[in-house]
Amino acid sequence: MLDVAKAAHVSVATVSAMINGSAPVSPELRNRIEQAIGLIGYKRNAIARSLKLGTTRTVGLMVADITNPFFTDVVAVIQDVLHRAGYAVMLCCNDEDVALQDEQIALLIDRSVDGLIIAPAGDDETLKRMIASANLPTVLIDRLCDGIDTDAVVLDNRRAVQDATIYMLGLGHRRIGYISGSLDTSTGRERLAGYRAALEAAGLPCEEDLIRIGNFREKDAYTAALQLLTSPERPTAIFSANNLMVIGVMKAIRDIGLHCPDDVSVASFDDFPWADVFQPHLTTIAQPVQAIGEQAAQLVLDRLSGASPEAPRRLVLQGRLVIRDSCRPVGSLAPRAIA
Amino acid sequence: MLDVAKAAHVSVATVSAMINGSAPVSPELRNRIEQAIGLIGYKRNAIARSLKLGTTRTVGLMVADITNPFFTDVVAVIQDVLHRAGYAVMLCCNDEDVALQDEQIALLIDRSVDGLIIAPAGDDETLKRMIASANLPTVLIDRLCDGIDTDAVVLDNRRAVQDATIYMLGLGHRRIGYISGSLDTSTGRERLAGYRAALEAAGLPCEEDLIRIGNFREKDAYTAALQLLTSPERPTAIFSANNLMVIGVMKAIRDIGLHCPDDVSVASFDDFPWADVFQPHLTTIAQPVQAIGEQAAQLVLDRLSGASPEAPRRLVLQGRLVIRDSCRPVGSLAPRAIA
DNA sequence: TTGTACGCGTTATCAC
DNA sequence: GTGATAACGCGTACAA
Numbered sequence: 001m002l003d004v005a006k007a008a009h010v011s012v013a014t015v016s017a018m019i020n021g022s023a024p025v026s027p028e029l030r031n032r033i034e035q036a037i038g039l040i041g042y043k044r045n046a047i048a049r050s051l052k053l054g055t056t057r058t059v060g061l062m063v064a065d066i067t068n069p070f071f072t073d074v075v076a077v078i079q080d081v082l083h084r085a086g087y088a089v090m091l092c093c094n095d096e097d098v099a100l101q102d103e104q105i106a107l108l109i110d111r112s113v114d115g116l117i118i119a120p121a122g123d124d125e126t127l128k129r130m131i132a133s134a135n136l137p138t139v140l141i142d143r144l145c146d147g148i149d150t151d152a153v154v155l156d157n158r159r160a161v162q163d164a165t166i167y168m169l170g171l172g173h174r175r176i177g178y179i180s181g182s183l184d185t186s187t188g189r190e191r192l193a194g195y196r197a198a199l200e201a202a203g204l205p206c207e208e209d210l211i212r213i214g215n216f217r218e219k220d221a222y223t224a225a226l227q228l229l230t231s232p233e234r235p236t237a238i239f240s241a242n243n244l245m246v247i248g249v250m251k252a253i254r255d256i257g258l259h260c261p262d263d264v265s266v267a268s269f270d271d272f273p274w275a276d277v278f279q280p281h282l283t284t285i286a287q288p289v290q291a292i293g294e295q296a297a298q299l300v301l302d303r304l305s306g307a308s309p310e311a312p313r314r315l316v317l318q319g320r321l322v323i324r325d326s327c328r329p330v331g332s333l334a335p336r337a338i339a
Numbered sequence: 340m341l342d343v344a345k346a347a348h349v350s351v352a353t354v355s356a357m358i359n360g361s362a363p364v365s366p367e368l369r370n371r372i373e374q375a376i377g378l379i380g381y382k383r384n385a386i387a388r389s390l391k392l393g394t395t396r397t398v399g400l401m402v403a404d405i406t407n408p409f410f411t412d413v414v415a416v417i418q419d420v421l422h423r424a425g426y427a428v429m430l431c432c433n434d435e436d437v438a439l440q441d442e443q444i445a446l447l448i449d450r451s452v453d454g455l456i457i458a459p460a461g462d463d464e465t466l467k468r469m470i471a472s473a474n475l476p477t478v479l480i481d482r483l484c485d486g487i488d489t490d491a492v493v494l495d496n497r498r499a500v501q502d503a504t505i506y507m508l509g510l511g512h513r514r515i516g517y518i519s520g521s522l523d524t525s526t527g528r529e530r531l532a533g534y535r536a537a538l539e540a541a542g543l544p545c546e547e548d549l550i551r552i553g554n555f556r557e558k559d560a561y562t563a564a565l566q567l568l569t570s571p572e573r574p575t576a577i578f579s580a581n582n583l584m585v586i587g588v589m590k591a592i593r594d595i596g597l598h599c600p601d602d603v604s605v606a607s608f609d610d611f612p613w614a615d616v617f618q619p620h621l622t623t624i625a626q627p628v629q630a631i632g633e634q635a636a637q638l639v640l641d642r643l644s645g646a647s648p649e650a651p652r653r654l655v656l657q658g659r660l661v662i663r664d665s666c667r668p669v670g671s672l673a674p675r676a677i678a
Numbered sequence: 679t680t681g682t683a684c685g686c687g688t689t690a691t692c693a694c
Numbered sequence: 695g696t697g698a699t700a701a702c703g704c705g706t707a708c709a710a
Contacts, residue, residue, distance in 0.1 A: 010697080011696070025696085029695085045687050045688070046449050051384075051703070054702080065415075066411060069408075073406060076404075076432060079430060079432060089430055090397070090429055090430075093418060110385050111397065111427055133380070274617075277590055278589070279618035351705090356679095356680090361706085362680095363679075368679085368680085384702090390688095
């Protein structure tokens with residue numbers, strides 16, 4: 001910029017004023033400066049600008065696992081919206097690991113991001129402290145943490161699972177296995193609560209043996225499902241608390257020589273784009289990923305522009321039960337593909 | 340840092356020397372400084388550091404579509420490796436759109452990333468010029484661009500598709516539909532070349548009518564497959580040049596009232612984690628995503644540390660044909676799920 | 679071993 | 695309308 005100023009025989013202040021339109025500049029100088037810029041190939045330095053302005057126009061985005069199609073979709077939407085608003089996004093994954101999560105958040109804050117959008121793996125003290133002391137516009141997505149009072153957009157998990165459970169109950173299932181996510185997350189807890197609520201409302205006891213923790217990972221869910229399916233009184237249906245785990249559940253069913261939905265009904269949280277193309281067509285709870293991403297991005301953007309009220313805003317969206325054919329009325333037997 | 344220096348009754352130089360270990364500091368001062376840091380809650384400012392050092396410890400990562408499981412996996416690996424090395428990653432998607440791509444790359448370069456990992460949507464002049472003038476460590480993944488002579492890690496696309504086609508040919512298929520990606524990409528061209536090569540080697544003519552462009556998107560592929568399947572002489576098999584498009588193909592097959600593999604065989608580029616759980620079990624070409632991600636990340640890291648030779652390094656990995664049961668010998672008819 | 683002073687590229691505030 | 699100059703926070707010669 002100094003070079004440009006010299007070449008155009010003006011001061012750096014004038015160049016800056018012109019580039020940012022922060023002060024009126026005479027057409028003549030404006031012209032000279034433009035020429036000089038073209039000649040030198042000058043581009044303003046965002047780092048120096050950040051140092052001076054105290055803003056990086058970058059927001060940090062941390063999710064549990066980018067490999068999870070749900071998060072993938074949400075990340076895509078957020079990236080898109082933020083890009084339109086001129087923001088870059090720094091992406092991190094915590095792999096459902098609290099220690100790694102702390103590390104990533106520290107990295108993000110260290111890089112001076114202007115805002116944070118995170119799907120926390122858990123709510124340890126370090127995280128709370130870092131977020132509080134960073135004092136950045138922050139929005140929680142998917143999962144809540146008590147002790148972190150920021151904007152958030154989440155699903156009505158409880159209600160969604162309750163609906164799904166009621167649906168399975170309505171099909172006559174009485175022993176419904178439940179593969180849960182980590183109870184360190186609000187989603188893990190809320191979804192399980194929905195399952196319990198449905199059973200209770202139906203006046204049914206909740207057998208603790210039917211509940212297994214899968215920690216949202218395929219592998220854990222595989223093991224859990226295997227236990228469930230080999231137990232003396234095998235459940236007639238299984239609900240998986242997310243999309244990764246249902247793959248594990250299906251693998252377990254296959255490996256044990258059973259078939260869905262003939263031998264065991266299956267339903268799951270999170271929808272798949274291919275769910276109605278491949279067999280069995282999975283019955284799922286579809287999340288409004290587009291809306292989640294858009295709202296989350298808008299929430300940070302609002303705070304960034306100072307257009308938000310003081311109080312944290314919490315958006316609760318509704319899931320949608322998509323009934324396909326991985327659940328059968330209990331006792332019914334349909335023709336099978338291969339005997 | 341000035342505050343810390345004051346509180347510890349030393350100079351900023353000493354504080355800096357201690358923090359960076361760039362010069363020996365006496366244990367006593369070291370102690371005083373540490374105390375002061377804890378007291379003030381000092382954290383060194385990465386922006387100022389970047390301005391001074393000319394490095395941001397951030398690399399830009401651009402892929403066509405984060406929603407594509409292939410890219411998702413690669414991104415996850417890259418993010419992981421780079422994080423371990425202390426680098427943050429800025430993520431962008433070009434949505435297979437050249438204009439958007441230029442915008443994103445400009446954004447990344449403007450943010451002064453230290454390196455670039457990109458899966459280009461196409462090779463327009465602007466992109467070439469930007470990359471050349473940015474003069475950054477750059478590695479191309481998945482797709483090559485002539486005119487961009489940088490490090491790269493790609494697949495032997497031609498050979499992989501050739502193998503798959505030979506396999507289908509071996510099953511007796513003579514009319515194999517081919518749903519191609521954009522021919523503006525090297526993958527689009529190379530994969531198609533593999534198909535052609537296989538036909539030619541078998542002494543078969545290549546009917547241009549059997550080749551349709553799907554641009555790597557599900558929707559386009561759906562339309563293309565529909566055309567193929569309703570044509571007077573319907574192909575007995577279809578190959579899809581990527582994972583997104585095969586979903587479109589399967590939807591077309593379903594919507595037209597046909598079944599795979601009974602009525603039409605299907606194979607596709609890119610594997611799915613659930614491919615051997617849901618029916619039909621898709622025959623695919625699996626890419627070594629882990630290796631691709633690791634190598635790509637290592638390539639930038641090497642350049643960043645100056646440990647690379649001058650000449651660009653090009654890594655070509657091999658795909659693996661995973662035969663499942665979405666392809667049948669032509670003419671054979673197996674029992675069907677529902678009559 | 680420690681302290682001083684300067685430069686990195688911008689922008690904002692003031693004089694003119 | 696324009697120009698000089700002081701920050702922003704850090705690293706680092708160079709001198710002590």
